[in-house]
Structure formats: structure tokens, C-alpha cells
Amino acid sequence: MDLTPRPGAAPAPPGAYHAYAETPVETTTRLRPVKARHPARTAGAAVCAVLGLGLIGGAVTGSWLTGDSAARAGDDSVYTVSRSAWHSVPVDTLFPRTLKGDGAGPGATDRTWSRVAVASDSGCAAGLDPLLLETLRPVGCERLLRATYTDATRSSVTTVGMVFTEAGTGAMSALSTRFTTQRLTGRPDLMPRTYPAEGTVAAGFGDQQRASWTVHVLTELPVVVFAVSGFADGRAVAEPQPAAEAMAAGATTPPAQAGLGHEAKGVADRVERALRRTVADLTEKPA
Numbered sequence: 001m002d003l004t005p006r007p008g009a010a011p012a013p014p015g016a017y018h019a020y021a022e023t024p025v026e027t028t029t030r031l032r033p034v035k036a037r038h039p040a041r042t043a044g045a046a047v048c049a050v051l052g053l054g055l056i057g058g059a060v061t062g063s064w065l066t067g068d069s070a071a072r073a074g075d076d077s078v079y080t081v082s083r084s085a086w087h088s089v090p091v092d093t094l095f096p097r098t099l100k101g102d103g104a105g106p107g108a109t110d111r112t113w114s115r116v117a118v119a120s121d122s123g124c125a126a127g128l129d130p131l132l133l134e135t136l137r138p139v140g141c142e143r144l145l146r147a148t149y150t151d152a153t154r155s156s157v158t159t160v161g162m163v164f165t166e167a168g169t170g171a172m173s174a175l176s177t178r179f180t181t182q183r184l185t186g187r188p189d190l191m192p193r194t195y196p197a198e199g200t201v202a203a204g205f206g207d208q209q210r211a212s213w214t215v216h217v218l219t220e221l222p223v224v225v226f227a228v229s230g231f232a233d234g235r236a237v238a239e240p241q242p243a244a245e246a247m248a249a250g251a252t253t254p255p256a257q258a259g260l261g262h263e264a265k266g267v268a269d270r271v272e273r274a275l276r277r278t279v280a281d282l283t284e285k286p287a
Contacts, residue, residue, distance in 0.1 A: 079168065081282045082221040082275075086143045086164045089278055091118055094162070095147035096274060104266035106247075106259045111266055113149040113158065117197030121145055124163060132190045132215075136224060139175050140166030146195045148202045149267050150232060156260060157202040157232045158267045159195040162275065163224040175224075176217040185215050186242040192226040204234030211255040212264045214243040216272065221279060227268035229260040 085094070095118055101111030124133050124141035133141075146161040165172065184190055191213045196205040209230040216225045230237060241253050246261025255261060 076168075078220065078279060078283055079222050082223060082279050083142055083164055083166075085275065085278060085282070086121060086145055086162070093278055094145060094275065095160070095271060099149065099267060099270040101266040101270060104269070105262050111262070112152045113263075113267055113270075114152070115147055115149050116157070116200040116202055117148045117195065119146040119148075119195045127161060127193055127195070128163075129189070129191070129193060132192065135184065135190060136163060136165070136175070138167070139171050139222070139224075142166050142222075147271075148195045148197060148200070148205065150201045151263060154201050155232050156229055156258065156263050157194075157205045158227055158229040158263050159192070159202075159205070160227040160267045160271045161192060161195075161225070162271070163226075165222045165224065167222055169219065172217065172222055173219050176219050179215065179217050186245065188240055190215070191240060192228045194228055194230065201232045205230055205232075208236040209234060210240050211237040211258070212241050212243050212246045212260040214264050214268050216268065218272070221275070223275065225268050225272045225275075227264040227271075229255075229263040229267075231258065231260075 095115055097115050099113040099115075101113065103110060105111045119127070121143050124136065124144045127144050127146055128136070142164040144161060144163050146159055148157055148159045150157050167175075179185055191210055192215065193207065194202075194205045194210060196202050210228050211230045213228040214226065218225065227243075229243075237255065239253065241251075241255045241261065243261040243265040245251060246253065246256040247265060248256075251257075251261075
């Protein structure tokens with residue numbers, strides 16, 4: 001698995017991880033002109049045309065129902081565009097400076113998160129624990145992007161990341177199913193790492209400070225989105241809790257009472273939405 005940037009890449013434009021990569025334009029081949037038919041063959045040609053249209057209609061309907069053909073081509077296009085987003089989209093688009101979390105806090109309270117640091121793009125080994133890295137190995141690692149946010153009160157910090165994979169829809173769907181059926185999101189030994197940054201409120205945000213986390217394997221895009229939260233004062237957390245459990249009604253653990261499950265889930269969801277919007281804009285065909 002090659003984790004190094006592509007050779008010969010052009011210098012990155014301001015605000016982007018790497019330079020834009022051009023996508024080839026789809027082309028169509030012109031059909032050859034058909035010679036004039038003998039009148040006696042006209043009726044037969046008409047019958048063939050009707051039968052042909054029926055077959056084509058059936059094939060198209062089948063592709064709509066089964067997700068084949070054009071649908072797959074569309075998925076391939078979205079995957080291609082998504083996979084290049086890590087070096088073609090500005091950092092401020094992938095990780096907005098401010099995230100608005102209307103109703104994202106405990107009791108549906110509003111939240112606002114400010115970005116305090118962005119990590120350099122890297123291979124996954126630099127930002128994932130070995131066991132999580134091994135779990136994601138079936139889909140490969142194109143690149144890892146991370147940023148750290150703090151809430152409006154600067155009492156919590158959250159690192160959010162995106163793993164851009166090398167896999168297609170089948171492998172991403174299989175990984176998503178595995179995370180769901182084996183409940184991998186709730187395993188502490190698969191908790192993502194933090195990204196502390198010197199001179200910021202997240203300077204003391206290390207492995208021992210991880211309090212709550214979430215991991216989401218996307219299937220529409222070749223990306224795994226994760227987030228991990230903790231206290232901004234650097235206190236260690238003896239028993240981290242998955243975001244889904246920390247957000248549950250009646251949860252009384254320190255991460256739950258501090259709303260850190262909501263912090264991890266809220267930041268991850270907003271970054272994921274921003275990525276989806278960006279990919280949709282990039283793949284939208286002109287009218």
C-alpha cells in the first residue's frame with residue numbers, strides 16, 4: 001500500500017493540500033451513416049425496431065432496479081472525484097474554520113466549533129493506532145487528513161479526520177457492514193488518535209485524554225470519517241465512551257455528562273456534510 005504522494009505532482013495552489021488534477025472529458029463516437037433500404041425490407045425493419053426498443057427498455061428498467069450500468073458509472077465518477085478531493089479541494093472547504101451545530105448539543109442545544117489546527121496530509125500510519133490501521137487495510141489508504149476544533153467555551157477539543165481510501169463500492173460496503181455487524185465503532189482499541197497542536201487549547205490533547213469517539217465508514221464515497229473528543233484542560237480519562245453511548249438518554253459517565261459524545265458526533269457530521277456537498281458540486285453536470 002503506497003502512502004506517498006504521487007510523483008511529479010505540481011505545486012499546491014494556496015489553500016489546498018495539493019494541485020488540482022484534471023479529469024478527462026467523456027467522449028462519444030459518431031455512428032456511421034446507414035445505406036438506403038429496399039422498400040420490401042421496410043416492414044421487417046420496423047418490426048425489428050419495435051423489438052429492439054422493447055429490449056432496450058427492459059435493460060434500462062433492469063439497470064434502474066438493480067443499480068447496474070449507468071448507476072454504476074455514476075458511482076465510479078463520484079468515487080474518482082472523491083478520491084482526488086484531498087489534494088484538489090481547499091483546506092477551508094474540507095475543514096471549515098467554523099462549524100455550526102444547530103441542535104447538536106445535549107438536549108438539542110446549539111453548538112459552535114472553531115478550528116484551532118490542521119495537520120499536514122499524511123499516510124494513515126501517522127494518525128491511526130495499529131489495530132485501526134489493520135482494520136482499514138482492506139480498503140487501502142490513499143491519504144489521511146485531520147484537524148482539531150474547540151467549542152465556544154474552549155472547554156473541549158475534538159480531532160476530526162478523513163481517511164481517503166483506495167477501494168471501490170464493494171469493498172467500502174463490506175467494511176461498513178463489518179463495522180456494523182461486529183460493532184467495531186464501540187471498541188476502545190479501535191479509537192482514533194488525537195491531533196494536538198502546540199500553542200493552542202489542544203496542546204495537551206493526547207491519547208490519555210481521549211474521552212469519546214465515532215467512526216463512520218461511508219459507502220457513497222471512498223472515505224472513512226472519524227472524530228475523537230476530550231477535555232481541553234488536559235485531564236486524563238480512565239474510561240472513554242463511544243459517542244453513541246455517551247449521547248444515550250440517562251448516560252452518567254464523565255464523557256456523557258460533559259457532552260463529549262455530542263462533540264465528537266457533531267463535528268464529524270458537519271465535516272462529512274461539507275465533504276458530501278463539495279463532491280456533489282464537483283460531479284454536478286452543467287445544464
